[in-house]
Amino acid sequence: MFARRAFTTATRSAFTSFVPAAARQSARTYASEAGPQKGTQFLQPRNFVYVAGGAIVAAYGLYWVKGQPSFLVEPLKPAVPTLTGEDWVDLKLVKVENYNHNTKKLVFELPSKDHVSGLKIASAILTKFQPEGGKVVIRPYTPISDEDARGYMTLLVKKYDKGPMSTYLHDMAVDQRLFVKGPIPKYPWETNKHEHIALIAGGTGITPMYQLIRQIFKSKDENTKVTLVFGNISESDILLRQELAALENEYPRRFRAFYTLDNPPKEWVGSKGVITKELLQQVLPEPKSENIKVFVCGPPGLMNAISGNKKSPKDQGDLTGILKELGYSQDQVYKF
Helix, strand or coil: CHHHHHHHHHHHHHHHHHCCHHHHHHCCCCCCCCCCCCCCCCCCHHHHHHHHHHHHHHHHCCCEECCEEHHHCCCCCCCEECCCCCCCEEEEEEEEEECCCCEEEEEEECCCCCEECCCCCCEEEEEEECCCCCCCEEEEECCCCCCCCCCEEEEEEECCCCCHHHHHHHHCCCCCEEEEEEEEECCCCCCCCCCEEEEEEEHHHHHHHHHHHHHHHHCCCCCCEEEEEEEECCHHHCCCHHHHHHHHHHCCCCEEEEEEECCCCCCCCCEECCCCHHHHHHHCCCCCCCCEEEEEECCHHHHHHHCCCCCECCECCCCCHHHHHCCCCHHHEEEC
16 A cells, blocks of 8 residues: 555656646546546556557647657767868778679778768778788778768778779778778858759769759759760669659659760660760750850879869869860869
8 A cells, every 4th residue: 555655656756747737636537527526536556557658649739750759769969070181980880791893881880870971072082902012092982972972981882803992992801990081072052052063974973963952952942954875784773763763753853864884785865875965965054045064083094084184183174075166165164
């Protein structure tokens, strides 16, 4: 008896300290039952759980997050940038996934669950390793994970013949570490910076394009239209195709993707061969259109044919190739 009375008193105290008086007065065990009668106790052990739960939900809008009540979920701490542009940071490889016949998805762990990469739009990272008895190898990559992703960063790496960095990354095993530095700034993006952008990519040149695309379509304030022309050797070489198709289906009036293959299958309905002047003239916004920008990224042969290669990471070089022939100006083109 004493134990039961102590339980009733303790639970009543906890309930009344948490739920406002108005809610306590109006709460009932069930909607069809009458309220507490004069001279009876409002809360009994057998119905306390139902009453307290219902009143708390009504008064505070209790909801559940990942299997726990909202008031038990720890609020997010401020994000901590991993890469600050100053020092090399070694990150542990925690997951490897075969993406296709020559490409792997590598997931690297950031220092804590509250760390983000530190990249801005658009920017890249540098990767570094030194083979035994050889020279240091440094190569740039653009992660495909969201810049706001906490705790991890993902690279999509295609292996190239005689490519020292891509070979090294493909040979990495889980728990090995990689030196990374960044962010390496590219083209600074602001909401609605351009009315229409055109992206011309080949092979892994899609990764900086995807970074831009992802940023544009995750913002509810963006109205920018995007046209992508993506060239590859075969259909299996098309990277991020599912992600691009999902965005094209969701934003059909703002995003169009055009694919061309050097070696297409018989059932292929897209363009065939390399990216041509005729294709670009057909699908790109006209050079005279206001507030447009054309971005180009791919292997040297593609860059040379479409826009001319950069002289250095900080020197865009002169505009040449198909884009110049079509009438685009130096200011309208950016080479990743």
